[in-house]
Amino acid sequence: MAATIVPELSGVDEEVWRRTEALITQGLSGRPDAMVRQLVLFIRVVNVLAVVRFLRPFTALDDARRLRFLSSLENAPILAIRRGVWGLRTLVFMGYYGQDDVRARLGYRAKSLGWRAVRQEGADW
Amino acid sequence: MVKHAQYDVLIVGSGAGGGTVAQALIPLVQAGASVLVVEKGPRFRDDEFTGHELDMAPALYEDGGGFLTADGTMTLAMGVAYGGSTVVYTGTSLTAPERVIRHWGVPGLDYADLVARSEKYEAENNVHLLPDEEINENNRLFVEGCHAAGYEARQFPVNVKGCLGSSLCNLGCPNQAKQGTNRVQLPRAERGGVEIVTRAEVLRIEERAVVVRVGEPRPGEKGEPSEWKPGDYRVEAATVVLAAGAVGSSSLLLRSGFGSRLPRLGEGFTCHPAFILVGEHEREITNDVGHPKSYYLDRAEEEGWVLETCMYFPFVTAKSLTGFGPSHSTLMRAFGRLQMILVLATDKVTAGNRITVDRRGRTAVHYTFTPSVVESMVDATRAATRIFFGAGAARVHAPPANPPLIERDEISRLDKRIHARFFRTGRVSVSAAHLMGGCGMGRDASQSVTDAWGRVHGHPWLRVADASLFPDSVEINPYLTIMGLADRVAEGIINDHAVNCASLGEER
Numbered sequence: 001m002a003a004t005i006v007p008e009l010s011g012v013d014e015e016v017w018r019r020t021e022a023l024i025t026q027g028l029s030g031r032p033d034a035m036v037r038q039l040v041l042f043i044r045v046v047n048v049l050a051v052v053r054f055l056r057p058f059t060a061l062d063d064a065r066r067l068r069f070l071s072s073l074e075n076a077p078i079l080a081i082r083r084g085v086w087g088l089r090t091l092v093f094m095g096y097y098g099q100d101d102v103r104a105r106l107g108y109r110a111k112s113l114g115w116r117a118v119r120q121e122g123a124d125w
Numbered sequence: 126m127v128k129h130a131q132y133d134v135l136i137v138g139s140g141a142g143g144g145t146v147a148q149a150l151i152p153l154v155q156a157g158a159s160v161l162v163v164e165k166g167p168r169f170r171d172d173e174f175t176g177h178e179l180d181m182a183p184a185l186y187e188d189g190g191g192f193l194t195a196d197g198t199m200t201l202a203m204g205v206a207y208g209g210s211t212v213v214y215t216g217t218s219l220t221a222p223e224r225v226i227r228h229w230g231v232p233g234l235d236y237a238d239l240v241a242r243s244e245k246y247e248a249e250n251n252v253h254l255l256p257d258e259e260i261n262e263n264n265r266l267f268v269e270g271c272h273a274a275g276y277e278a279r280q281f282p283v284n285v286k287g288c289l290g291s292s293l294c295n296l297g298c299p300n301q302a303k304q305g306t307n308r309v310q311l312p313r314a315e316r317g318g319v320e321i322v323t324r325a326e327v328l329r330i331e332e333r334a335v336v337v338r339v340g341e342p343r344p345g346e347k348g349e350p351s352e353w354k355p356g357d358y359r360v361e362a363a364t365v366v367l368a369a370g371a372v373g374s375s376s377l378l379l380r381s382g383f384g385s386r387l388p389r390l391g392e393g394f395t396c397h398p399a400f401i402l403v404g405e406h407e408r409e410i411t412n413d414v415g416h417p418k419s420y421y422l423d424r425a426e427e428e429g430w431v432l433e434t435c436m437y438f439p440f441v442t443a444k445s446l447t448g449f450g451p452s453h454s455t456l457m458r459a460f461g462r463l464q465m466i467l468v469l470a471t472d473k474v475t476a477g478n479r480i481t482v483d484r485r486g487r488t489a490v491h492y493t494f495t496p497s498v499v500e501s502m503v504d505a506t507r508a509a510t511r512i513f514f515g516a517g518a519a520r521v522h523a524p525p526a527n528p529p530l531i532e533r534d535e536i537s538r539l540d541k542r543i544h545a546r547f548f549r550t551g552r553v554s555v556s557a558a559h560l561m562g563g564c565g566m567g568r569d570a571s572q573s574v575t576d577a578w579g580r581v582h583g584h585p586w587l588r589v590a591d592a593s594l595f596p597d598s599v600e601i602n603p604y605l606t607i608m609g610l611a612d613r614v615a616e617g618i619i620n621d622h623a624v625n626c627a628s629l630g631e632e633r
């Protein structure tokens with residue numbers, strides 16, 4: 001599911017996965033147990049719904065189908081399902097975009113020294 | 126074992142409201158009174174502000190920035206620190222519009238008086254317009270786009286001193302440039318003899334007393350240890366001032382049983398619900414350097430919305446965009462070419478939008494997006510999209526559109542592409558940082574919780590001095606109005622102090 005949300009994750013090495021998981025675990029650590037349980041339940045529900053719709057679990061679907069299916073859940077008429085997708089994507093985004101080298105690769109350059117850093121580093125900006 | 130302490134005045138919370146009252150009571154301290162501020166969050170050392178979102182958000186925000194409304198459709202941002210939300214605010218500094226204060230209709234609240242007090246804090250907080258050379262392209266493009274779309278952007282006065290343009294305001298300024306209560310009012314209050322205890326959460330309010338729990342930092346956690354030993358305290362005070370923020374003050378009063386005599390307690394919650402729009406340009410722009418919020422477009426009176434420039438960090442940006450997958454990733458990879466605008470609806474008090482506590486004392490904020498709020502956000506999104514295209518953007522990501530990415534050649538179809546039917550709660554990432562109401566001011570307990578001087582109806586020893594006082598939304602960035610109101614509350618305390626001390630003495 002994570003690679004459906006952030007396609008870059010499908011081609012990354014073990015280390016990036018480990019860092020992604022560590023940030024997600026850290027993000028979940030101060031959250032109420034009930035929220036974590038709901039999330040686990042939601043992931044199971046997604047798998048069951050995939051079986052109902054395609055007669056196979058989510059993990060057995062090809063990339064295009066996974067994307068279409070999760071997108072349909074994001075627009076589902078039931079709020080709890082839309083919220084579930086929102087919660088899931090938020091965690092995956094946290095795990096991936098929270099990584100320093102990913103941020104650098106995006107071109108995100110904010111620095112405490114602001115304009116001073118721009119002047120000092122000149123050509124890099 | 127519960128420890129005991131006694132003060133003349135006890136202030137709960139150290140944000141815009143609490144910090145103002147703390148400083149304004151220095152004359153009382155000089156006259157021999159004891160004043161204590163009790164703050165749930167910790168003090169941070171200057172070197173702890175790293176500007177990294179996953180490092181700072183959990184340290185500075187309630188629930189790490191993930192506090193959700195009861196149905197989970199909106200995130201509410203509240204700072205928890207010495208300085209409260211002023212540690213994380215952007216520092217845009219506006220005084221309340223006259224029409225709003227008139228609409229509030231609070232007997233005894235004079236507009237000129239409120240503005241004069243807000244202006245006092247404007248001066249104290251070094252509020253000024255940034256010079257032209259410090260305005261980045263993200264902001265300049267907004268001005269250009271507004272002009273092209275037939276609007277006139279206005280420049281935000283901001284309260285910074287020595288701003289280096291880190292763009293990291295909402296993660297706590299790493300250069301301590303923002304003049305929040307943590308930089309200005311609280312240090313002055315401490316120098317003037319006011320005592321401040323951090324990591325101290327008020328659990329309950331009793332008659333002229335509060336129960337406080339002082340905690341310890343967890344291993345590796347940011348922030349200084351508390352000034353007091355960990356444990357539970359019962360602190361008596363002749364006057365108790367609640368400045369725990371709109372959600373904090375209302376829920377504390379409800380948890381302490383004040384709801385039975387104050388039917389409006391927790392009601393009237395508003396928050397300027399907001400979402401982010403992103404415009405993608407063909408070339409790199411300066412967006413992650415410079416003050417992030419230098420301009421705005423105020424259509425609150427005419428159309429119920431305000432647009433502000435903004436710039437967020439990668440994770441916040443990713444979660445604020447609608448959708449996921451390849452199109453989302455492509456937009457994220459264009460980070461250096463993104464222009465951002467924040468859409469805010471100036472919502473109104475609505476039955477059902479309120480703060481409650483459940484039987485276990487847990488806080489819930491109930492918020493339903495009314496059709497008029499949704500229409501405002503949709504209308505504002507169309508305007509912002511025109512502004513992006515007017516500034517030269519190639520495409521715009523608009524949350525109430527499906528698919529959310531709008532190409533330039535679709536500009537003639539914006540009314541169809543951006544529509545209320547695409548504003549699906551749970552799908553669109555809505556957040557709010559201007560939390561207001563819950564202890565609204567007014568004439569009596571049937572219509573309100575407090576009077577024009579922040580006194581809780583029927584409890585002359587108890588006052589409120591924060592954003593919860595607002596009887597309706599203020600329709601602009603609120604902190605200067607909160608400081609103006611808190612300044613009045615402090616004046617009332619000084620005037621009433623002798624009377625309250627005498628009655629506490631009689632009880633003892």
Ligand SMILES: Cc1cc2nc3c(=O)[nH]c(=O)nc-3n(C[C@H](O)[C@H](O)[C@H](O)COP(=O)(O)OP(=O)(O)OC[C@H]3O[C@@H](n4cnc5c(N)ncnc54)[C@H](O)[C@@H]3O)c2cc1C
Nearest residue numbers: 138140142165209210215216217327373591592602603604
């Ligand atoms: C990200 C962000 C950006 C913003 N930008 C702007 C801006 O640019 N301009 C503007 O005008 N406004 C802005 N605001 C809004 C502004 O910061 C708030 O409206 C203002 O600070 C609210 O003041 P307050 O006193 O009501 O509450 P706060 O400033 O939130 O202070 C409340 C304090 O009470 C403490 N507290 C809560 N419960 C307890 C308890 N039980 N015991 C002890 N302590 C407790 C909290 O920890 C907190 O420190 C922004 C807000 C945020 C979150």
